[in-house]
Structures are given as structure tokens and as C-alpha cells.
Amino acid sequence: MTIISDLINKIPSPCFVLEEALLERNLAIFARVQQEAPVKVMLALKGFSLFHSFPILRKTLPGASASSLWEAQLAAEKFGGEVHVYSPAYRDEDLPQILPLASHLTFNSVTQWERYAPIITKSSSHPSIGLRINPEYSPVKTALYNPCVPYTRLGVLENQLGDTLPKGVEGFLCHNLCESDSYALEKTLSQIEQLFGRFLSQLKWLNLGGGHLMTRKEYDVDHAIEIIKAFHKRYPHLRLIIEPGSAIAWETGFLLSTVQDLIPTPALTNVMLDISFTAHTPDCLEMPYKPVIRGAHDPQDGEKAYCMGGSSCLAGDFIGNYAFTEDLSIGDRLIFEDMMHYTMVKTSMFNGVVHPAIGMIKKDGTFVLWRKFSYQDYCARLG
Incomplete structure (x- = not known):
């Protein structure tokens, strides 16, 4: 423009x-992805939370993902739709306020889920519960942005789970990409199947996190659509989700x-x-x-x-x-x-x-x- x-x-x-025409250009790509592949695209507030633009984004995106109580409040109050919440560690005083806001609530460890399960089961709010998993693969070269470095604090390893999911868990969140291409997505899905395949039949949803830079000119959107469709064909019961941060506001x-x-x-x-x-x-x-x-x-x-x-x-x-x-x-x-992305939020x-x-x-x-x-x-x- x-x-x-x-x-x-x-x-x-x-x-x-912000340039409205460029934002709508990006949203057209995600509209196409959602039309042609069995996947829903959420706005990751950690990358772009300019709520003045939410009326534009809501036309294409069914909800937003949050990493904290305040982001969850912003999603519920300003965006609407589904609110997916994940935090590396929830605070006792925050979780009761998050529960009525969240449609999906993901925990970073089995310990955190077991700690808060009694509170959640007694609550009148019943978000769908997930665990963050570590696929032990990331293409990200900068350690500061790589959640799969050795001894990472982020996500559950395959060997930390038995053969059945903890009671009450319905989904997985896997976030291991950063401004990555469709071939990194393909590798990620392969890793999930290899390490966590025994659990997939027990799940209702799989959230593939952010880092899918589908709005970059070089990104192979056709390839991404095909691998998502192929994965879903193998696991048709799974609801697939992605939550791009940078990609929504990329070059806008x-x-x-x-x-x-x-x-x-x-x-x-x-x-x-x-x-x-x-x-x-x-x-x-x-x-x-x-x-x-x-x-x-x-x-x-x-x-x-x-x-x-x-x-x-x-x-x-x-x-x-x-x-x-x-x-x-x-x-x-x-x-x-x-x-636009990762500036105003930081x-x-x-x-x-x-x-x-x-x-x-x-x-x-x-x-x-x-x-x-x-x-x-x-x-x-x-x-």
C-alpha cells in the first residue's frame, strides 16, 4: 500500500x-486455510493484542489464545468467541478468575493439572482440559525462542506419561515453532505421532500452537493444507487448532x-x-x-x-x-x-x-x- x-x-x-488493507490481505489467507483444511485459527494475543483491530479480526478468526489472566480477560471482553488459555504456571489467585473465561485450559505439567483438578471439577465452569507436550523438535536456531532446548521447563515429555492420559485431559498443545515453514509443521506432526501417538485416540483436540508463518510470501500454503488434511484423515476425531502470533500481523x-x-x-x-x-x-x-x-x-x-x-x-x-x-x-x-507483531505487546x-x-x-x-x-x-x- x-x-x-x-x-x-x-x-x-x-x-x-496498522494498515487495514494489509491486515485484511493476511486474514484472507487464513480464511482460505480454514475453508480448505480441517483446522481452526486462533489469534495469539502474546504476539498481537491490538484490541482496536478485533472487529476486523473477528470476521475470520473464531477466538483468541491467552497466556495469562489479563490476556484471558482481554480475549473474553474485547474479542469474544473461544478463549484458549495456557500458562507455564498458574497462580492460586488467578485460576478461579480464568475458569469462567476459558473454553480451553492447558497445563504445562501433570503436577499443575493434578494440583488444580479438584478446584476445576468443583467449579460450575468446565473448560476442556489440555496438556502441553514437548515434541523434542524445533527448527528455531535462537535459544531464547526455542522451547525444546535440553532441560526446557516447557511441556511434558513423552517418558513422563504412562499409557493413558491423566483423568480429565482431553487435548494436547504443542508449541515448538517460530516464524517457521510448512515443512517444520510436517516434521512436528511426525514427531507427535512418533512420541505421543498412543494418546491420540484418547484426545478430542490437538492445538499445534503458533509459529506458522503462513502469510510470509515464501510459505507454501498448499503444502500446509495438504499435510493438515492428511493428518486429520488419520485422526478424524481430532479437532485441529493453530494459534499464529506473528503471522496474523505480518507486514501489516x-x-x-x-x-x-x-x-x-x-x-x-x-x-x-x-x-x-x-x-x-x-x-x-x-x-x-x-x-x-x-x-x-x-x-x-x-x-x-x-x-x-x-x-x-x-x-x-x-x-x-x-x-x-x-x-x-x-x-x-x-x-x-x-x-505490528511482538512490538506493542513487549x-x-x-x-x-x-x-x-x-x-x-x-x-x-x-x-x-x-x-x-x-x-x-x-x-x-x-x-
């Missing part, structure tokens, strides 16, 4: 900007920033921005990855290199290096592409730096401002 400069100049800086919006200062050095020019990578786009430093800037490219020999510097005092709050066809000037606006107010506003460019080309933050918001987080 081409964004004219006149519109960009009307958007406050910094600002997270940007983070707008403004150049505040330029600091030249013999090797490069530091660009001082009104955003912070550590506070506003932490995945750039954690993954790490270098975000795309509209109109920029990797520096070639002889080109001026610009290093993007964040607005916090953290020495490592920078991303580089970039080159532009024209020299940058103070006041120039820069667009960091693909900044932002902080470290250093009290100005928090990006949130808005959307509608299909008619107009901009709507949903949220602007203030000093009072900063204070409210501290007491």
Missing part, C-alpha cells in the same frame, strides 16, 4: 501504524519515527531517533534482526552509512547500518517496516522515553488515531 507523504506528515511521531504496519540529531564519526553517522529499540522494538535486539526501513538499503562501498540510534541511554540501543539515496536531515521521518517505558502512539490507516486512505500516551501513563505504571 502506497502511503503518500501528506498523510505521513499528519501522523504523530513516534507512532505504530510500520513504526513511524523522526530524526532528532545526526552525529558524524569517521566510520558512520549516528542517527538519533525519537524511538527506542530496547523499549519499543525489543525483538530487534533479542532475536536479533535488522528491520527494514522504507527507502533504505545496505551500504555499498563508498556510500555513507547511517546507524540508527534509539532514544534511551542504553549504550546498545542502536541498529545499523543503512544507506539512503539522499543524505538524511534532522526532522526527516523514517518508516520502520513490519512493526514495549516498556524505560527511561521515560515518549511512548509511540497507536493508529490505523483505513482502506479509504484516512488515518485514525487510537491512542496517544502521556506522562500520566508513565506514572501509572510505577504506582
Whole structure:
């Protein structure tokens, strides 16, 4: 979607900007997947929880998945439909509040299920109970994002179960992917059958978690549909579920920033921005990855290199290096592409730096401002 400069100049800086047309483009892919394969697609709030967009998402997605009480409340109050809840460890004070909200409730260990089973069986709310399993396979190279590393705390191993499921368990959750392709999904299903096949006849549902990047241009959607159909043919009684996080909001919006200062050095020019990578786009430093800037490219020999510097005092709050066809000037606006997923859900107010506003460019080309933050918001987080 081409964004004219006149519109960009009307958007406050910094600002997270969702593009409605691009979000609907992604949802069309998931609509097709649900029509052609026996699988339901949930919104994973841990990746994208911009509730202003929920009226758009609800047209395609039947519910949302949550990782905590607060996310479950958000799903129930703002999204509706099914609410799938999984937490690595539930708190005594949270679970009674989660029960009336959840349609599906998954436990990270048999111990946690056995601990809370008496409470759940006595409750008037009866979500379908699941266990998270560890398939002992993940294609994820970055350890920080790999839930199947040795001695992981996430999920039940095959050798920790007997030949029958714990009483009351009706489903499995397997989450081992991160921005992965259909061949990783195929391998995952193979691992589940190999390690946990003896339980599949006892289940009602299988949740294949997130990390299915079906909206990436290179993703083979046809292959994913075929392997899901083939798996379901072998286990027709199973209800299959996926809960993408990144994929829903993949390449659907940007983070707008403004150049505040330029600091030249013999090797490069530091660009001082009104955003912070550590506070506003932490995945750039954690993954790490270098975000795309509209109109920029990797520096070639002889080109001026610009290093993007964040607005916090953290020495490592920078991303580089970039080159532009024209020299940058103070006041120039820069667009960091693909900044919807795992940004707003992970932002902080470290250093009290100005928090990006949130808005959307509608299909008619107009901009709507949903949220602007203030000093009072900063204070409210501290007491």
C-alpha cells in the first residue's frame, strides 16, 4: 500500500501504524486455510493484542489464545468467541478468575493439572482440559525462542506419561515453532505421532500452537493444507487448532519515527531517533534482526552509512547500518517496516522515553488515531 507523504506528515511521531488493507490481505489467507483444511485459527494475543483491530479480526478468526489472566480477560471482553488459555504456571489467585473465561485450559505439567483438578471439577465452569507436550523438535536456531532446548521447563515429555492420559485431559498443545515453514509443521506432526501417538485416540483436540508463518510470501500454503488434511484423515476425531502470533500481523504496519540529531564519526553517522529499540522494538535486539526501513538499503562501498540510534541511554540501543539515496536531515521521518507483531505487546517505558502512539490507516486512505500516551501513563505504571 502506497502511503503518500501528506498523510505521513499528519501522523504523530513516534507512532505504530496498522494498515487495514494489509491486515485484511493476511486474514484472507487464513480464511482460505480454514475453508480448505480441517483446522481452526486462533489469534495469539502474546504476539498481537491490538484490541482496536478485533472487529476486523473477528470476521475470520473464531477466538483468541491467552497466556495469562489479563490476556484471558482481554480475549473474553474485547474479542469474544473461544478463549484458549495456557500458562507455564498458574497462580492460586488467578485460576478461579480464568475458569469462567476459558473454553480451553492447558497445563504445562501433570503436577499443575493434578494440583488444580479438584478446584476445576468443583467449579460450575468446565473448560476442556489440555496438556502441553514437548515434541523434542524445533527448527528455531535462537535459544531464547526455542522451547525444546535440553532441560526446557516447557511441556511434558513423552517418558513422563504412562499409557493413558491423566483423568480429565482431553487435548494436547504443542508449541515448538517460530516464524517457521510448512515443512517444520510436517516434521512436528511426525514427531507427535512418533512420541505421543498412543494418546491420540484418547484426545478430542490437538492445538499445534503458533509459529506458522503462513502469510510470509515464501510459505507454501498448499503444502500446509495438504499435510493438515492428511493428518486429520488419520485422526478424524481430532479437532485441529493453530494459534499464529506473528503471522496474523505480518507486514501489516510500520513504526513511524523522526530524526532528532545526526552525529558524524569517521566510520558512520549516528542517527538519533525519537524511538527506542530496547523499549519499543525489543525483538530487534533479542532475536536479533535488522528491520527494514522504507527507502533504505545496505551500504555499498563508498556510500555513507547511517546507524540508527534509539532514544534511551542504553549504550546498545542502536541498529545499523543503512544507506539512503539522499543524505538524511534532522526532522526527516523514517518508516520502520513490519512493526505490528511482538512490538506493542513487549514495549516498556524505560527511561521515560515518549511512548509511540497507536493508529490505523483505513482502506479509504484516512488515518485514525487510537491512542496517544502521556506522562500520566508513565506514572501509572510505577504506582
